[in-house]
Amino acid sequence: MEKLRLAIQKSGRLSEGSMDLIKKCGIKVSNGKGKLKAEASNFPIEFLFLRDDDIPGYVADGVADIGIVGENVLVEKAKEVKLIHRLGFSKCRLSLAIPKSEEYSGISYFEGKDIATSYPKILSDYLKEQGVNAQIHEISGSVEIAPSIGLAQGVCDIVSSGSTLFQNGLKEVEEIFFSEAVAVASPGLSAEKQEILDKLLFRINALQNADSNKYILLNAPEEAVDKIISVLPGMKSPSILPLAQKGWVSMHSVINENDFWDKIEELKEAGAQGILVVPIEKMVL
Ligand code: ATP
Ligand code: ZN
Numbered sequence: 001m002e003k004l005r006l007a008i009q010k011s012g013r014l015s016e017g018s019m020d021l022i023k024k025c026g027i028k029v030s031n032g033k034g035k036l037k038a039e040a041s042n043f044p045i046e047f048l049f050l051r052d053d054d055i056p057g058y059v060a061d062g063v064a065d066i067g068i069v070g071e072n073v074l075v076e077k078a079k080e081v082k083l084i085h086r087l088g089f090s091k092c093r094l095s096l097a098i099p100k101s102e103e104y105s106g107i108s109y110f111e112g113k114d115i116a117t118s119y120p121k122i123l124s125d126y127l128k129e130q131g132v133n134a135q136i137h138e139i140s141g142s143v144e145i146a147p148s149i150g151l152a153q154g155v156c157d158i159v160s161s162g163s164t165l166f167q168n169g170l171k172e173v174e175e176i177f178f179s180e181a182v183a184v185a186s187p188g189l190s191a192e193k194q195e196i197l198d199k200l201l202f203r204i205n206a207l208q209n210a211d212s213n214k215y216i217l218l219n220a221p222e223e224a225v226d227k228i229i230s231v232l233p234g235m236k237s238p239s240i241l242p243l244a245q246k247g248w249v250s251m252h253s254v255i256n257e258n259d260f261w262d263k264i265e266e267l268k269e270a271g272a273q274g275i276l277v278v279p280i281e282k283m284v285l
Helices: 015-024 052-061 071-077 120-130 163-167 191-211 222-231 257-270
Strands: 004-009 037-039 045-050 066-070 082-086 092-099 114-117 135-138 154-159 170-179 181-185 213-221 239-242 248-256 273-279
Touching (some): 004 191, 015 191, 066 071, 082 191, 191 213, 222 257
Antiparallel strands (some): 066 181, 092 170, 213 248, 239 248
């Protein structure tokens, strides 16, 4: 039987999230430290452990069938791959930063200046869009020291909290690109590989649905049931179980994380008591 080849980052800020996702999908893999390849014991998938920068190229060439990579690297490399799923981890942004002591007047500040970055394509697309002409200096690491050594007057780099910039005497002045981990696929997967990929995506969807929903249980007097149903539609409709105490029921349903606090208020007003909200591990719609 064919196996789906998945490329993931060997070690870095995507590795833990990628392996964690695979584990939560119920896929067992033993990746001995330092190994470049591994196989799952209970799913037709094998793993290639690579530098993240190489992943879009390997997937485009079909050496790997799918890969997990930051959207920043995906867009920067501009290879022929399909973005198939957003994964929601390793969130970060690419920002422009300048020395703290400088006064920032807006994007025209960068006109005629030198900017150091590891993301020349994303930066040049952004500057073009903004109508700014600047010289881009591509460097592969430690971008944040470029201004202090006189290489550039500004940098364009990955930021998550901003503390690295701050420690290097810089301040963030423009956010230019938002990134998260994404799954990408090779354009020409065989039908058999596509089928394995669909199985994997089914599991990933079940996890993501579970993460964005909560299971809710509450007690209510029977006369409040209709009102509560209108607040709590659930996956189909809520389950209702009688309580030992006459005239009271227990209602069970699923609620979206995002409107959770608003709903709680409405439920209390409708007469709900003893509200419990518990996490869901997997959810298949
Ligand atoms: P490699 O050795 O594989 O080339 P790297 O040093 O280029 O690794 P990492 O720092 O591990 O890369 O970052 C990998 C990806 O994780 C980035 O491309 C970005 O999408 C994301 N990322 C980077 N920094 C952060 C951060 N501080 N918080 C969250 N995600 C981040
Ligand atoms: Zn890298």
